[in-house]
Amino acid sequence: MPIFSFLLFVFVSSFTPGPNNFLAMTYAKQYGLKRSITFCLGVAFGFFIITSLCSFFNIVLINILPLIEFLLKILGVAYMLYLALNILSSKG
Numbered sequence: 001m002p003i004f005s006f007l008l009f010v011f012v013s014s015f016t017p018g019p020n021n022f023l024a025m026t027y028a029k030q031y032g033l034k035r036s037i038t039f040c041l042g043v044a045f046g047f048f049i050i051t052s053l054c055s056f057f058n059i060v061l062i063n064i065l066p067l068i069e070f071l072l073k074i075l076g077v078a079y080m081l082y083l084a085l086n087i088l089s090s091k092g
Helices: 003-015 019-031 033-089
Strands: none
Touching: 003 033, 019 033
């Protein structure tokens, strides 16, 4: 994954409306801007941790998928055959 695209996604999604932004707005309204800074820093740190974990597991998946690709194809074919047999044997 190109790093620029990932960073652009992180930047844009951190400013889009969501539960964290609405909660920060409510917290700032009730307790003031200075007291809500720690909440906003916590949200930013949590977002950083989540995006870092997603990046790590994407790298792990990129390395593992070629090893299990054939097995996944076999499982996919078996599931498609199972669905086809269920459709053929249905009374409706």
